[in-house]
Amino acid sequence: MVKGWKDKLENHVNLNEKIFVDMKAKGNAEYDFCCFGVDGNGKLSDDRYMIFYNQKTSPKAEVSEEDIADGVRYTLNLSTIPDFINRLVFTVSIDGNKTMGEMNSLETKVYQSGAKDIEMTLGGNDFSNEKAVIAMEIYRKDVWRIGFVASGFDGGLSALLKYFGGEEVVSEPVQESVVAEPVKVSLEKKMEKAPELISLVKPLVFELKKKNLETTVARVGLVLDISGSMVPRFKNGTVQSIVNKTLPLAVQFDDDGELDFWFYGTTARKMNSVNLKNYTTAVPEDWKHLMLDLGGRNNEPIVMRMVVDEYKDTKIPAYVLFITDGGVNQKREIQNIITEASHLPIFWQFVGVGGKNYGILEKLDTMSGRYVDNAGFFALDDFKKVSNEELYARLLEEFPSWLEKIREKGMI
Template sequence: MIEALRGQRESISGLCGGADCVLELYHKAPMELDVACFGLDSAGRLSDEQYFVFYNQKQSPEQAVCLSAGVATGSERFTLSLGKLPSKISKLSFAVSIDGTHTMRELEKGYVRLLSGQTEMLRFSYSGAEFSGERAIVICEIYRKGDDWRFCAVGRGFNGGLKALIESYGGSVASPTPAQPPAAPVPAGTADAPVPPACPAGGIRAGAPRRPANAAFQNVVRSLPAEVCTRMDNLARQCRGDTAYLSELYKNMFLMLARYPGAAERSVQVVMCSDISGSMFDQYRNGRMQRVVDKFFTYASTLSDAATMDFWAFAAKSRQFGAVTMDNVRDYTFAEMGGFERWMSMLNYQFNNEPEAMRDIMMIYGGLRAPVMVLFVTDGHLSADWAIEEILIKTSRFPIFWQFIGIGGSEYGILSCLNEIDGRHSNNAAFLKLEDIDDLSDQALFQELLCNLEQWLNELSCKKMLEE
């Protein structure tokens, strides 16, 4: 049996000898949980609501996906005949959600296991310790790969419940129809006027037409350079299939740009540099650092003409990895150059050396006269406060901004008192401390980053530190 890790992919036919199998989902929790399967098209959308299988619709039209109770208390089974699915269904996404005020932090234990007959072939486990305020989890996916189907362990938290999940896949949930008040008297001469149709009631609706752009969106378009709006439109169009989950992030980023249009007046190269020392292992293993990459990539690709994000990692040593792009962002921390566990081995995870990483980054980007923003992630216990202070003073004459982000750690030393560093030519650093990246809403996170960036860019312009 395979004990799968997040991001791990396995062939269904290789494990089960064909396209028939069973997925059993088990959860132990103090609240009621609902499981669901979304049958998605090649764009990652729920284009046919008949392929949304849940407690109120327990099978798909061809009985290719059937939901039933499992043997153990707290378990439910999806019996799958993948060969029966029509070609329009490219992926099955399996999720669990909460209907109420609880959060996934309260989940004691959960797993999904893949069965061939009665034999368990694969298991992917998770628990509430890996989540915070989420009310849903996308557990795993089964997707077409050529003539085969493949299993992917996802384990991604989702802030909304079932309704939000449906909407994220392009479906919609109709609001209950309110009781109608007594009809008002009809004014004379209007008895034959047409009556607008009532809104449909109940059930989910898939593929609802998009609403006209709201006032907030129009304000963004008016306040930003045309090339930024074009870039955002291109990025939004690429949020399909495996990257559909980014669409909400781009929406929030776009809205926040309206408040800080100065941050988008010129292209900014954004670089992420992330701590990969041993104390960060759980942050990577449970997918939290992947969520950080998702959010920072959204931010970076919006501001950069290249629509990519450079990525560095550091422990005792540092190195640059492949750029984060729309093609590889989905499982970057699990797949790039062998994934985070290989990074730890390559860079000597036993301790962290922030100054070396900062110097290496300066060697690459220090010669540029265009603005560079470094999103520097650490969990604290810094190796040398004095060396970091020295680097910040030296780099203050270059267009490089150091945005330090402390995640899940303590003892941040000099980062907690950056304003006390004297001798800098520009205010070139800021610090944001979080226990978890989801402690801030997406809009609040982007607002913090954009505010710091805009203030710094204004300072550089005043001091003529940028090429015109």
């Protein structure tokens, strides 16, 4: 069958017997399959009829899902579906930064024992930069009908969820309400790719909920001091721990789940973005060589200018975590950059790690002349030893009030 094809379903299968739908996607991405059971207004009025990896059956097994090679198989009992469910919408979305245009194939097959299969096969050339596809619908229009839609969406599963009127909020698991568990829908699902970081999800989600940051979209950047005094923190794993604990913020806030990353000493360098695939190698094994290349003394202004250039035209907020062990001297230039950047949607969270002489950073709360208060600072004796609960509470302490102020001023 082809895009746009429609027919009465009874012309192909027995509506009173189980009907099977197989969906398979092949390509270089992670694919998430979902069946939305929506009402006459096209809305997901009962989230128990959203069938996906974390909720594999509807309340009375009217629709259920099982994994198969390269995809999923849905089993449908149409005769038991409640009257308010008007349409079953079968979708596939990409978890990550790939697009449907890069996909090799998407196969959708409807079949039943003793009946002829109904099939549609799509390829990457049927799409471009979309992150999700509505492949097929089975819907009521006097009788049950079937239609192959093959319509793309620029967003992923979140965009589909919003399109069908669902709500994605970060919260602790809610009984019988999967849609109200975007920790499952977004963060926790994505973090499964890095099982050693899963323990970070719960404390981060708790803090996001507490500070009403559940649906915040932002770019996230990490700036790391690589001056000579940081040698002990590279050797004892503190620097890698900083990367590990910052990455979930990027996975949560940024649609692409990418963490922008800079090292700085006397000079600075923007590194490859960090993600769930490469985070274990974000701190290079030959960090000593990089330290020599970038120079041994602190020069915060040079990297701060690079960060401003990166985000000056952003249409969404940017959260920048700036890590140093001290030796901060260029007071006037740092103050000027922060003041200038107060007109941009960039928030600076400076963190001291077991060092001294933080200079102007310790006086950010009393710095005058800024359009909005756009920076915070705190110091830790040992980044690795602070609890995850305390760390995320402190990292996100001032960010919400800054967001509120820039929204009031129309900066985003």
